[in-house]
Amino acid sequence: MNAPRGSRQPTLSLSSSPHQASSPARAALETALRRTELSIEPREEQALLRRIGRALTPGAQEVPDDMFRSALCGVRRKRWTSRLMDQTRRDGRIWISREDMEQAVAAVEDPTATDEDLFAALKPVMAARFHELGDTPKAALAGMQADMLDTGRVLSAAQTARLAEAIAEAFNMSDRDRFIGTAQEAEEARARHEASIEQTARTRREKEEKRLQDWESSLVGFQDVPRLLHCSQREAFRWIAENRIPVARRILQKEGHELWEFDPNELVALRALLPDWRRTNEEFFDRKEKRGRESGRRGDTPLPEPPNVGKHVANSVIARVAALDRYAAHFRTARALERRITLVTGPTNSGKSHTALDALARAESGLALAPLRLLAHEFREALAARGVEASLSTGEERIVAHGSRHLAATVEMCPFFNPVDVAVIDEAQMLFDPDRGAAWTAAIMGAPARHLYVLGAPECIPMVRRIAELCGDPVDEISLQRKSPLRAASAPVRLNELKAGDALIAFSRREVLDLRAALMERGRSVAVVYGALSPEVRRAEAQRFNAGSADILIATDAIGMGLNLSIRRIVFAALRKFDGRQTRDLTVQEVKQIGGRAGRFGKHEDGIVAVLADAGSPHFIRDHLNADPVAPEELRPFVQPDADIVRAIATEIGSDSLYGVLARIRRAVLRPDDPNYRLSDMEQPFAIASALEGVEGLDLTQRWTYAMCPVDDRDNGISRLVGWAADHAAGARIPPPGTGRLPPPDRAGREELERAEKRHKRLVAWRWLALRFPETYPDLEAAEETTQRLNEWIESVLRQQSRTKKQKDRR
Template identity: 60%
Template sequence: MTHDDPIAPAHPAEAAILASGLRVEPREMPQLTRLVARRLPADRDAVAEALCQVRRKAWASAAMAIANRAGQVWVRRAEADAAAASLTDPDAGEEAIRAALDAAVQSRLRQAAARPGAALEIVEAELQDITGSALSAERHAALAQAVARAHGLDATETDRFARAAAHVEERRRQDFRQAEKAAREKRREEVARLRAWEKSLVGIEGIPGLLRCSEREALRWAGAGLLPVARRIPGRDGRERWEFDPAEIIALRRELPAWRREAERERDPRDAGRQSPRAARAAEEAAGRGGKAANAAVARAAALDRYAAHFATARALIRRIILVTGPTNSGKSHTALDRLAQAESGLALAPLRLLAHEFRDALAARGVEAALSTGEERILAPGSRHLAATVEMCPFHMPVDVAIIDEAQLLHDRDRGAAWTAALMGVPAREVYVLGAPECVPMVKRIAQLCGDTVEEITLQRKGALHASDRPLHAGDLKTGDALVAFSRRDVMDLREGLVARGRKVAVVYGALSPEVRRAEAARFRSGEADILVATDAIGMGLNLPIRRVIFSTLRKFDGEERRELNSQEVKQIGGRAGRFGHHEGGVVAVLAGAGDPGFVRTMLEAPPAPPAELRPQVQPDADIIAAVAAEIGSDSLFGVLARIKRAVLRKDDPNYRLADLTQQMAIASAIDGVAGLSLMDRWTYAMCPVDERDNGITRLARWAIDHGAGHAVRPPLAGRLPPPDRASGEELQRCEKVHKRLVAWRWLALRFPQAYPDLVEAETETDRLDSWIEDVLRQQRRARRAA
């Protein structure tokens, strides 16, 4: 429609549009009329402003098209929207849109970091999050020039910066390619070595030829445990085929005369009932390993089938295990902490950094100052003989009077169970308070038996009744003090958004949040600033919250392998947070309408402890075991060492232990085995670093390792410019949570390699900044924008 349209306007807004003389497309007229109607009386400037508003969406799309044609993959939709919003000429063409976009992008690149080098790294990391791959050399150079211009460098300085950035990037790519190639070659060598070793093995029928003995002698010596069995292969009939390493067997020839003399003495009637020293030692070793014969040299070096003996300090003590079990809210921690505070020296081991802090605070409240040790944090307490730590940081060579190991049911956890095995077997304390749900009792007793420790049981009852609701609850039924439980971050944020839209004040807790933010959100709920808590099962461990009712939004969860129904332990652990003693007389566990049958919750709450599917504790190698196996097989390949441990150390039906899942450690080993400048022990440390594979964690870790090995300082990951919390999108919140997790891994490595990771203060400052920003975003009680 134009100003000379012959049809008379039917609305004052249309009249104002016609009077403005501005060219308007017919499809734009309905929206423009509505906007102008709000501005009446409207002059030409008011109509032009409204027309710009109508055209902003198309301008933003045009801006993105311009960026795509120029190959500027670093341009985000937010910059395109900002560029469109800055245009004031309704007839703005491509040149004006390009200029506005350049200004918006330069503003973002300038505010990403104070230094152009840091800004370049931040933007590259963001792009890698989106695309999953590095920029091409050409686009990397273009980005470097854009960053330099945004930071006010002149043409000469921009060219110099771009060349330097290209040189650094090319060196990194070359180092990465070399490391990848070396890792592949090492892996091929180790696989070939392992296959050659397996091919060289012989069965029991090959022993007479190797030892120059009779078949009868070979069978007798193998049964007595004198011949090291390299591998056991289960047969279909339930019998095993034993295979032996010829090199090890041949080395035993010098023992044959002694073995035969002992056999003669054992056949002498005068020696009836008397066992030879060698036979006694063999029998003792077999008994100590559940009656099975020795493994091959690798297995003997690793000694995972005698894992309890690995902890010499603990075995030198006479330990008493006090097993304190009970449901959630039964006072287990209170009982143990009282005893720990009375001891002259002590140790409190927690499953989470948040809980380690709470243990430290609880000891301080009892008048005992304690140090703190977690994967990425150390707090010293000079003169103190008490320590609060995460389970993985258990000090195995520091004897104390009393130790606490919390959440012992995690012995059964697929990912972290081996850490609890090590802590329970190796904690060097005369009194060990083991706290957990009733489901942990059989495994704790089994481990105590393997260690030769005595066990005293204390069973506590819940303080305050807990019962299941008879009816499902609707969102409108939720009241102050309720906790709504989901099992994914997305579901938590969706539920939060729905409740906020209803005018409720909501706090959230989920696994991606740092301990500091979880604590702040818990404080908001505790103080009444938030009416309702929406949380994942992270609520089930460590947070002391005055919850009145726990309402499940679903009765199914994805456990990393499959989507399944919640089990009894999970319902009890999470639901037990309802009715906190001292805040409510009792607790209620309910189901959100449409989420499932309330009777299921009642059944799970009333179910007795389920018998464990597996009573063999999980074990995994530590640095000493890695070094011993490497020396035994003569290899510097971490992948090769782990492959041999996985293949040869513990048979699948070992009666006492089972090998923990080493998949992630082997994946990291494959990625960094070819890194020059890192020792085997350095690479093992990297393999234990907590990274998220879903966030390209192993690739990022390999890049850090390459820089470390080359003698370059590894800079901490940074988030760059953060939008005001009240304008942050869900996408931006999620990006900052990822950066925070990367900082956790970086700080973990910085404590172990301070020279390669020197900027710890900067990393801690950035961590604090992200904590504050994320908490401010979560405080915003408005309808959140969904993540893209």
């Protein structure tokens, strides 16, 4: 192989032992080397012999020179790619991907190619990519910068200038210098603006933290209450018990006792109320004693409701304002109704939704709440099949059925103010999810329906009972069994033993795609389902599998919710998963929920659950399937604030900072040992609120809306969101993201597929915001068309049953 200029290339001295010389491939190699006067390195010999051996016709001991050169290029392409990778990264050209380099070296047919030759081959590849990203240099630059942000990389001003130079050359611009200068200046301005936002955010966060620290340091113990309030110790105890004197903070001691702390300013402010409190208590106990004499016993009349006691007050008062410590009362419409709850539980494939949907279709008005946008669509279609037209409401989509009084929606979109006759809430076991569980708490407590059907797995029963108790609603319970039996396979399954109708379960996108590649190498047709795919693509893949166009389905545990699949056998490719915090064994409920997808009633007599060979023991599956439901350790439902609560707390603490409001909620509003509720995991809203502190020009409600936007920070979603928010605050209009580079599906590799999936997430966030800020995020219709085009491209990539060019070359 010819080395870069100035270096010396080692030459292979081929062995001439009798055994080796008798090899036709070796003889052909020696002949080709003499004839072409090329040299090879020792490490290239075996790969080259294999290629020549496959190219030789029976009885031949020579290959044509052009075939030999092509074989030698094939052997050297991997190292050519490595050389390009090394050079581009040292030069800071991080926008050039490995796939770009592989495509470039695939076009090189000279085995003596130098680095200059390799970079010359890379130019047309990058030019084509720039043109695919946009019709203009400006659009191509914006597309490339967005792609970089998706991967967590931001180009410096110097790198931006160099990228702009390459784009200008690709578009054959006449005014290149101006384009390059403008791009560099824009990047410098962006960096300065971003730094300013971060500095402002830091300053405001410090101010809010100091506000909270000053308040906490001002608190006093119980011993100071009588002195500050001008009352006796006995009266102080009684008024604290009546919740008239707010306890600012409760600190749990090691021995189990609570240390109470109080806001001295609030105690002083309460002095004027003492005469009324004393008179009210005297009248109350006089009435209580009188009723006791009349009934022959002491009465159990409840204590009077404590009064509201001003602003800038202690956390228990803020908690009352927030309604987080008595969350059920926050849903006034639901509490004004005489609701009854029917809890329908059972394993997968037990027909939980059938009865509830029938009741919903018969009702004059109704509401169907699903955990996923895909399922909301299915609820809407199920109602249509029963002759009822329904509107649709999800985070990123609205469909209005004029005149209809039925709505299908995702759980987070539950309307709390319009009473209906019947509501259905599906997948109630999601109550235990620390990220989304609060949405199910709110829906079950707040759905304004006279008859509420709650559907879920058996382990949700105690939690739903607890919520019903907090709401004062009666509960009827229906327990269903599977319609077809489910059994564990006695032996593990090898990859080549998978049959049509099998579903292989992995627990990461990478594992799914690795298994897909392995099965397609064996000539199997495959459909895939994993979380990064849009609901539309997941549904299309499920339909391919159900129709028999794909023999085998490979899926993550996203399969466990929301797809109607005709699966004969579930095969686990792993029995451990990373849950975002740790790698652990699958739980009993996970094995039952996922395994329960096997055995479609009416098509398969029974469902079989197995494990892939070398992935674990069949006994693990059998024991988990036969195990009783695991009793939940914690029955306090998750809660989180909404926009009304956020505004109320901001008023009480005298701050317009969302960061300050959420910090107070996390720190003190709902204490960790509250007997009824626990605060949901609000890490992402808190992170967004923290970053938004540096954006001026948005009010508290707008900030809260941005904090609720569905973004994935693994691809810099929060940074992009803050950039959009800053543009919003500046009065700019934010156009919908594009699809970016979409090469022909049969040439798309994993990197391009992942880029497309990230672009889809970007479009989801943009569409979500467009429904809430239509003037700032215009042209929703164009965004929906872009989303559809992107989904169709991703689906086409997944449908490809041929391998990439690289894999074809290898074969």
